[in-house]
Amino acid sequence: MVKKAFSAPGKALLVGGYLVLDPQYRSYVVALSSRMHAVVSQAAPCDKKGFKITIKSSQFNNDEWNYMVEGEAPFVVRELDGRKNPFAEKVVEVIMNYCQPAPNRMGDILVEIYSDPGYHSVGTSILKRNSYKEFRFHDETITKVPKTGLGSSAGLVTVLVSALLSIFKPNLDVGAEEDLVTIHNLSQVAHCQAQGKVGSGFDVAAAVFGSVMYQRFDPELINKLPAADSLHYGQALRQLIDETDWKFMHENITLPPGLRLIMGDVNNGSETTKLVAKVKTWYQQNIPRSLEIYQKINQGNVSFIEGIGKLVSLSKESPSEYSSMLESLNSGTDFESYDIFRQIRQAVEQIRSKFRLITNESGADIEPLVQTQLLDQSLNLKGVLTGVVPGAGGFDAISLIVTEKSDIPSQTQNDSNFSSVTWLNLRQQNMGVKDEVPEHYANFT
Numbered sequence: 001m002v003k004k005a006f007s008a009p010g011k012a013l014l015v016g017g018y019l020v021l022d023p024q025y026r027s028y029v030v031a032l033s034s035r036m037h038a039v040v041s042q043a044a045p046c047d048k049k050g051f052k053i054t055i056k057s058s059q060f061n062n063d064e065w066n067y068m069v070e071g072e073a074p075f076v077v078r079e080l081d082g083r084k085n086p087f088a089e090k091v092v093e094v095i096m097n098y099c100q101p102a103p104n105r106m107g108d109i110l111v112e113i114y115s116d117p118g119y120h121s122v123g124t125s126i127l128k129r130n131s132y133k134e135f136r137f138h139d140e141t142i143t144k145v146p147k148t149g150l151g152s153s154a155g156l157v158t159v160l161v162s163a164l165l166s167i168f169k170p171n172l173d174v175g176a177e178e179d180l181v182t183i184h185n186l187s188q189v190a191h192c193q194a195q196g197k198v199g200s201g202f203d204v205a206a207a208v209f210g211s212v213m214y215q216r217f218d219p220e221l222i223n224k225l226p227a228a229d230s231l232h233y234g235q236a237l238r239q240l241i242d243e244t245d246w247k248f249m250h251e252n253i254t255l256p257p258g259l260r261l262i263m264g265d266v267n268n269g270s271e272t273t274k275l276v277a278k279v280k281t282w283y284q285q286n287i288p289r290s291l292e293i294y295q296k297i298n299q300g301n302v303s304f305i306e307g308i309g310k311l312v313s314l315s316k317e318s319p320s321e322y323s324s325m326l327e328s329l330n331s332g333t334d335f336e337s338y339d340i341f342r343q344i345r346q347a348v349e350q351i352r353s354k355f356r357l358i359t360n361e362s363g364a365d366i367e368p369l370v371q372t373q374l375l376d377q378s379l380n381l382k383g384v385l386t387g388v389v390p391g392a393g394g395f396d397a398i399s400l401i402v403t404e405k406s407d408i409p410s411q412t413q414n415d416s417n418f419s420s421v422t423w424l425n426l427r428q429q430n431m432g433v434k435d436e437v438p439e440h441y442a443n444f445t
């Protein structure tokens with residue numbers, strides 16, 4: 001039996017929150033070392049009129065979803081026991097209508113899902129490991145375990161699309177841009193359909209391509225797809241996936257050497273959809289001033305991205321100057337005398353001050369006071385270049401860019417200002433979808 005495995009990273013949107021929903025603005029998304037995994041295998045075909053796709057998530061109280069595929073296109077899938085997982089269901093539906101297999105000639109498919117520890121709060125879970133991997137096993141179903149906000153649904157959709165597609169397209173090469181674009185387009189469609197809305201898609205782009213400068217696709221591409229049970233769905237879907245230029249930007253980026261990202265879980269949780277709705281209302285009610293504010297935020301975003309790019313270039317062109325800059329950042333002495341560091345800090349301050357203004361006016365807690373205090377305190381720590389509330393903001397988390405040599409957990413452990421923060425054990429990892437070894441996912445104890 002052929003087995004294959006894939007993994008895809010979680011994300012942190014460092015700059016571009018809210019603006020990224022509009023195709024004219026670019027954002028900066030860092031892929032993280034916490035990854036989602038899928039191991040797929042197919043049984044030999046047997047003489048039946050349909051086949052079953054089983055998706056198992058043993059880490060979440062042995063969650064399992066079984067989808068029956070039978071008849072002919074358009075394929076409408078159903079879960080055999082009425083169990084809900086909209087993201088798994090939409091992936092199965094999209095892949096079936098894109099690949100259009102002959103159900104009577106297919107063997108049953110099993111996909112086992114694993115997610116790295118960073119995606120969910122530890123709670124009462126148990127860590128199990130083998131020599132290659134370690135995962136946390138929870139005693140509750142997936143929807144009951146609190147998330148940390150790394151984009152578990154985007155990761156799930158991306159690895160599931162890769163795994164199922166590899167069955168129908170055995171030469172699928174996740175190292176090839178063309179195949180990555182196919183995985184991306186399919187994943188965006190399934191993710192939007194499962195969410196019931198067309199978001200910016202930066203989380204799916206990061207899961208597929210890794211750390212990227214991202215500018216979104218036109219939401220109409222997905223909005224204008226016919227309904228999944230329509231006779232034209234398969235054809236329209238194939239055209240959209242294979243023959244349409246989505247015109248989105250996904251330029252690979254990296255943090256400068258010697259700097260890394262750390263994330264602090266503040267363990268409170270915010271509802272992104274409510275924040276987005278409030279900000280949209282505020283925006284509409286305050287045109288043209290809201291546009292001017294967005295433009296100021298965008299200036300900050302662009303200046304941040306440019307500043308980070310300058311550091312990457314400097315590290316190559318003048319390594320010794322660059323390393324003394326890092327030394328001064330690390331020791332907290334006089335680092336503001338360096339123009340590029342100042343540019344990055346000022347850019348982030350410009351972004352943050354405008355988001356504080358929107359927070360006050362819209363009632364959406366993008367940068368609430370507790371997070372302002374936390375970020376301001378963080379800027380006083382040794383080795384911290386800058387910090388933001390990532391993504392949609394809110395009470396979930398903070399992200400800091402720090403020197404590799406700094407030890408933020410030990411600088412903050414006895415500091416009451418940081419008592420609400422749990423530093424997450426993850427780092428930047430630029431790689432998007434990648435092949436894994438299926439045998440590495442067995443015998444966890």
Ligand SMILES: Nc1ncnc2c1ncn2[C@@H]1O[C@H](COP(=O)(O)OP(=O)(O)OP(=O)(O)O)[C@@H](O)[C@H]1O
Nearest residue numbers: 057085087113115143147149150151152153154156
């Ligand atoms: N390990 C998993 N196994 C099965 N389904 C999963 C898994 N992880 C996530 N999912 C699916 O994704 C859903 C969570 O998606 P949701 O968009 O609410 O969170 P998220 O993507 O982690 O959020 P955020 O974008 O804030 O990071 C779960 O309810 C489940 O349907």
Ligand SMILES: C[C@@](O)(CCOP(=O)(O)O)CC(=O)O
Nearest residue numbers: 017018020199200272391392
């Ligand atoms: C507010 C928004 O720009 C970012 C949401 O980011 P996150 O899911 O909180 O990481 C919405 C979006 O881009 O879909």
